[in-house]
Structure formats: C-alpha cells, structure tokens
Amino acid sequence: MHHKDIHDLAVALDRGGISRRGWLQAMLGSGLSLPVIGGLLADTGVMLGRADAATPLRVFNVPKFTGFVFFELARAGGEQACKELGAQQTYVGTTTADVEGQVSVLQNIVPQKPDAIVLAALDLNAPVPTLKQARQRGAVVITFDSDVAEAGRDLFINMAPFEVQARAMLESALANAPEGGKAIWIAPTPTVANFISQKKALDALIAKDPKYQSIQFIDTLYANDDPDKSYSVGTSAMQAHPDVRLFISGSGISTPAINKAIQDTGKSGQVFATGFALPSTMKTYLDSGTCKQYALWSPYKFGYMATYCGILIKSGKVAKTPGTEIDIPTIGKRTIEDTGIANLNSMLFFTKGHDDFESARPMG
Amino acid sequence: MTAAAAPRAFVWELTLAVLILLAAIWASLTSPFYLSFDQITFSLQQSVAVVGLIALGLVAVVVVGEIDISLPAILALGNILFMHLAVMNCPIWLAVPLVLVVCALAGLFNGLLVVAFGLPSLAVTLGAMGAYRALALLLAGQEGFADFPADYLWLGSSSVADVLPASLVLVALAALLFGFVMHGTVLGRCFFACGLNARAARLSGVRVRLVKTTAFTIGGVMAGLASLVYIGQFQSARADNASDILLFVVTAVVLGGVDIFGGRGNVVGVLLSLLLLGTLKNGMGLANVAGSVQTLVIGTLLIVSVLIAQGGSWTGAFRRLRIRAASKP
Numbered sequence A: 001m002h003h004k005d006i007h008d009l010a011v012a013l014d015r016g017g018i019s020r021r022g023w024l025q026a027m028l029g030s031g032l033s034l035p036v037i038g039g040l041l042a043d044t045g046v047m048l049g050r051a052d053a054a055t056p057l058r059v060f061n062v063p064k065f066t067g068f069v070f071f072e073l074a075r076a077g078g079e080q081a082c083k084e085l086g087a088q089q090t091y092v093g094t095t096t097a098d099v100e101g102q103v104s105v106l107q108n109i110v111p112q113k114p115d116a117i118v119l120a121a122l123d124l125n126a127p128v129p130t131l132k133q134a135r136q137r138g139a140v141v142i143t144f145d146s147d148v149a150e151a152g153r154d155l156f157i158n159m160a161p162f163e164v165q166a167r168a169m170l171e172s173a174l175a176n177a178p179e180g181g182k183a184i185w186i187a188p189t190p191t192v193a194n195f196i197s198q199k200k201a202l203d204a205l206i207a208k209d210p211k212y213q214s215i216q217f218i219d220t221l222y223a224n225d226d227p228d229k230s231y232s233v234g235t236s237a238m239q240a241h242p243d244v245r246l247f248i249s250g251s252g253i254s255t256p257a258i259n260k261a262i263q264d265t266g267k268s269g270q271v272f273a274t275g276f277a278l279p280s281t282m283k284t285y286l287d288s289g290t291c292k293q294y295a296l297w298s299p300y301k302f303g304y305m306a307t308y309c310g311i312l313i314k315s316g317k318v319a320k321t322p323g324t325e326i327d328i329p330t331i332g333k334r335t336i337e338d339t340g341i342a343n344l345n346s347m348l349f350f351t352k353g354h355d356d357f358e359s360a361r362p363m364g
Numbered sequence B: 001m002t003a004a005a006a007p008r009a010f011v012w013e014l015t016l017a018v019l020i021l022l023a024a025i026w027a028s029l030t031s032p033f034y035l036s037f038d039q040i041t042f043s044l045q046q047s048v049a050v051v052g053l054i055a056l057g058l059v060a061v062v063v064v065g066e067i068d069i070s071l072p073a074i075l076a077l078g079n080i081l082f083m084h085l086a087v088m089n090c091p092i093w094l095a096v097p098l099v100l101v102v103c104a105l106a107g108l109f110n111g112l113l114v115v116a117f118g119l120p121s122l123a124v125t126l127g128a129m130g131a132y133r134a135l136a137l138l139l140a141g142q143e144g145f146a147d148f149p150a151d152y153l154w155l156g157s158s159s160v161a162d163v164l165p166a167s168l169v170l171v172a173l174a175a176l177l178f179g180f181v182m183h184g185t186v187l188g189r190c191f192f193a194c195g196l197n198a199r200a201a202r203l204s205g206v207r208v209r210l211v212k213t214t215a216f217t218i219g220g221v222m223a224g225l226a227s228l229v230y231i232g233q234f235q236s237a238r239a240d241n242a243s244d245i246l247l248f249v250v251t252a253v254v255l256g257g258v259d260i261f262g263g264r265g266n267v268v269g270v271l272l273s274l275l276l277l278g279t280l281k282n283g284m285g286l287a288n289v290a291g292s293v294q295t296l297v298i299g300t301l302l303i304v305s306v307l308i309a310q311g312g313s314w315t316g317a318f319r320r321l322r323i324r325a326a327s328k329p
Helices: A003-014 A020-030 A033-054 A069-085 A099-112 A128-136 A162-176 A193-208 A227-240 A254-264 A279-288 A299-314 B005-030 B037-063 B071-087 B092-117 B121-140 B150-157 B166-184 B186-196 B198-203 B208-234 B246-255 B267-286 B291-309 B314-327
Strands: A057-062 A087-091 A116-119 A140-144 A155-158 A181-187 A215-222 A244-249 A272-275 A294-296 A325-328 A332-335 A341-343 A348-350
Touching: A057 A069, A057 A099, A057 A299, A069 A087, A069 A299, A087 A299, A099 A116, A099 A128, A099 B037, A099 B208, A099 B267, A116 A128, A116 A299, A128 A140, A140 A299, A155 A299, A162 A193, A162 A215, A162 A244, A162 A272, A162 A294, A162 A348, A181 A193, A181 A227, A181 A254, A193 A215, A215 A227, A227 A244, A227 A254, A244 A254, A254 A272, A254 A279, A272 A294, A279 A348, A299 A325, A332 A341, B005 B267, B037 B071, B037 B166, B037 B186, B037 B208, B037 B246, B037 B267, B071 B092, B071 B121, B071 B208, B071 B246, B092 B121, B092 B150, B092 B208, B150 B166, B150 B208, B166 B186, B166 B208, B166 B267, B186 B198, B186 B208, B198 B208, B246 B267, B246 B291, B267 B291
Parallel strands: A057 A087, A057 A116, A116 A140, A140 A155, A155 A341, A181 A215, A181 A244, A244 A272
Antiparallel strands: A294 A348, A325 A332
C-alpha cells in the first residue's frame, strides 16, 4: 500500500467528503479493494470457524408449554447444569399444549445447529421426524417428563419407574382415604405417553399388592392439563358418580383444580383428590384438610438431570449405551436402562407442615 | 363489484409482496440461519402446506358468503381414516379417494344444513367441528398411531427432484387450479355472485343453493387433501390433530384480501399471505421468539387485515364514531 494513496484518501475524507471518482482512484490505486473484500470474507470465515470451536455448547430446552411453574423450575435446573458445565441454554416453547406448535418450535431449532435438545414431548410420535433430523445433524436429544418413540431421542429421563410413581400415588390415596373406595383417573388426553404408562402401573400394582386392593378405578376422564376443564370435569364427575371417593391424577394442574372443586361443592372430607401436584398450588388444600397428602418429584432436579446428561453425552464424557452409570451431582448415580431410560427416582410426599420442596419427606 | 375494488385489490397484493420481502430481510438480519434454500423451503412446507390447502378450501366457502370452521376437524377425521386404512393394509391409490370422499361428504353435510335450513354457517360448522372431532376420537380409540407405510407418507415428507417439497408443489398446483376456476370460469363468477348478493344472483339464474353446497364440499375435499400432507409431515395420527390451526387459516384467508363477508377475494392474495405468514413464523421461530408473542403477532395481523379490508380507514372510523356520538341524545 502506498503512503501517497493513503494520504490522498485521508485528505479527501478530511474535506468532509470524497467524490465517487476519488474513492475509486484511492481504492484501486492502493490496491485496497481486493484485500479488503478478501479479508472481510476470510475474517468472516475465521470468525465462524472460531465460533464453532470456542462458543459453549448450545442446549435448547423445550417445555410442553411455557409459563407453567413446573417447567419454569425445570428450566432453572437446566440453567444450573449449563452453568456448571459451561453450556448455554435457550428456553423456547408454545403457550398452550399444542402438538403442531411444539413440532414447529423444534423445526426452527434444527437449522440453529443445536448441540442438545432437552424436550418434554406433547406427543409420542409427531416430533419424531424432526428430532431424527436434529440427531442426524449431530444434536443429542434428551426427553424428560414425557417421552417420544425411541427413534427420536438418545435418552429419556423418567421421573421414576412407573411402579414407583404408582406406589407414590396409591400411598397418597390411602393417606387421604385409609379405607380406599371408588376412584377416578384424570389424564390430560388419551395419548400422552406417561399417563398411559402410569395408569397401567396403577392397575398392575392394585392387582398385585393386597395393600391397595381397596382402591377400585371406575372411570378415566380427560382434562387437557387445564385448570378450568379439570374443575368442571371434577364437578360433573362427582354428580355422575355420587359414590366416588378418590380422584387420582398424574397432572400437576388437574389435582389442585379438582381439590378446589371438592372444596367449593362442600365435599371436603368425603371426596379426596390426590396424585401429583406442585407445592405452590396445593398449600391451601393441605392447610384446610381437603387434601392430606400428595406426591411429586423435584422439577428443578428433573431439568437439571436431563440437561446435565445431555451435555455429558454430547461432549463424549459418558456413553449413552445401556448399563452406563452417570454420576449426577446432588442426585447420585443413575444407570441407563435397556430402552435408553434413566430414572430421576426421588419421590417426595407433601403433607400439612411439610408442604414445600425443602420440607417434603422422601418416600421410603 | 364496484369499480374501486379492483385497483385496491391490486395494491393489496403489491403490499403483501413488499411485506414478504421485508419479513425475509428482517428474518435474515435476526438470524444467521434464515438464508438457506433448504431451510426456507422446509420451514415453509411445515408451516404453510397443511394450512395452505385448508385455506384454499376455506376461500371457496368464504367467497360464497359462508364460513366453515370445522375444516381442521375434518382433517383430523381424515387422519384417523388414513390410520384405519393403513392398519387394514389398504393400498394408497384406494385410500386417498376413500378419504377424500368421506371428507367431501363431511363438507357437503355442512353445506346441506346451511342451505336447506337457512342456518348461519358459523353456528352449523361450530357444531360440526365438535361432532367431527368427537367422531375422530371415537374412531381413533385411546392411543396415537405412527406406523404408516411409506407410500402414505410420501406427499408430506418427500421432495420433488430432491429440491422442492412435494407438499409445496401440491399447494402451488392447487392454487393454480383454484385461481383458474375462481377467476376464469363461469362457476367462479357464480361463486363471487352468490357472495356479493345472493338474491340478485338467484334472480339472474344462478343456482345459489347448489353453488354454496359445492363450496362447502370443496372445503371438505381440501381438508382431506391436507390430511394426507399432515400424516406425511408428522408421520402420525391422533384425533386431536390440527386443533390449533384455525387462527392461522382464517388469518391467511382474510390477510389475503378475501372479504370475510363474501363476494370479494383473490387466490393470488391468499398465496401471498400464506408466504408472508410462513416467513414471519420462520423468522420468529429462528429468533426464538416466545410462543405467546408469535400468537399475538398472528392475531394482530388478522384484526388489522379485517380492519383494512372493511375499508376501515382512520378517517372513516372517526366519522362513524362522530356520527354515533352525535346521534346520542
């Protein structure tokens, strides 16, 4: 590059303007143009290259839907795991339990070259074609809370073996109504995978263990994980089945809503709604005695474990093969089972006075 | 049709084209992943194909001055029928016409109720929406289905010559056909005539009832076709499929410049509005915009387009408000 040219350029710029011809001359004369363009291109290339090597792993956390405290806690857990392992979390989802919406969220994640996707699936099958695509391009897919078909994911983090979940629900049912009675199962829709498995485990456990044989399921109703729907389903079910004693639900939204229905219709003490629920939504019912006990696992640890495993698998620190043991801080050692499932397996019982995650009692 | 309507429609389409360009520029500025042919076509296929086919069907219904909000439920019914046909190992060349016929009958039934009893189509198809959805649930049983044979999935999951998604090609072909029928044939003129003024149309010899029933039947057929694309895209079927797409469909139709009260509209406009909505959705998705914001944007677009379509210029709105205020004692 010639000093004179630079001088000319500087003078021209100094004058507060530069003619088109001036620019052209200066650029061509100094031989600037090609290197500048070439350099820009090279720089971009280098920057992109560097970005790939140095940026933290990108984890996308997709809840069933946003704005629900359960998934917000799981998100916080995921955030913590990312912090500890030097990854970066993006949380994105739809506002309602909308299957096509969730798939479209995933479709928009795929081109962003995710390193890991942590997903609470709304449907067993619909996300699978998209998840397969993500995996072909190198993403590790971890499902938690609700699974997809095996071809769509690397690992499913289950809250607990379904038999353990069923035991927690039936124990809570007996804590409410020690003599048992007629029970109604409340699920969101007929097709959510873990609710189907929960109900199967409940039926199996009742058939197997004489301790629970006093509980008799008479109906299954669907409340779409929606508080209003759950309330009305509960209210009309009490009219349709005057002899119902227990509502049992694995939905953290249905359980408190039906407790409210019981309280509002003055059936407290005669009918109980239990199963799984979040402490923040159940305190009033524990305090008033409408509900005596319910169960849950920690959603924070849930999100933490799913994200932690995703990052470890993506970075090659653990294998995802069955039999692999993963040591997860604050949770413990968990083994991957044959079907690519690992269990969080820390059930908690909530009762009056033990009504938050800190004071809840672990199931024995 | 008034003389002023034609140039305004042209301006509308031009506006949509500019908006698409702006949306694409915005999307490529907010996300480095937007500008890729594969990314764009794949995303458009996913966001526009199913909705586009239903929207075209809805155009026929809306142009004759009616509405059919049961089309997504007819789609779900189609999905469940495909599921049963797949289980029975029914070959695809037989399954498709069977499903299309059933979906056509569902649309026809809506049309007959509206025409024969002179019932408001919003109420009729609201009821039909519940009924078809319930029928799908009854037929589907407890669990979802995902074992479709490959030829059932081809249309919704394959690309023509490995470049263009087959479903987008289908939407384009369907739009061409619709454009030709609606704007180039006597039948099309009859559609618009019924929507503009059913009485005048009848007096000039148009068989209004037949035309309206035909429109509803076309809607059903398009929902059936969309169902074939749907099972290819999601490779699964469930009775509650497509229960949240109505907002997107109606927005596509109205934003496309079709008068929600019938008689006016343009297939090209609907195609453009589909492109615009698809681009916006793609851009917002890649920028990881929260779901609530995305729904807000689509909903706002619907309201704004209804406002504009109703000639709701600000001066007009103020004048109406003033008249109302003045007429109060």
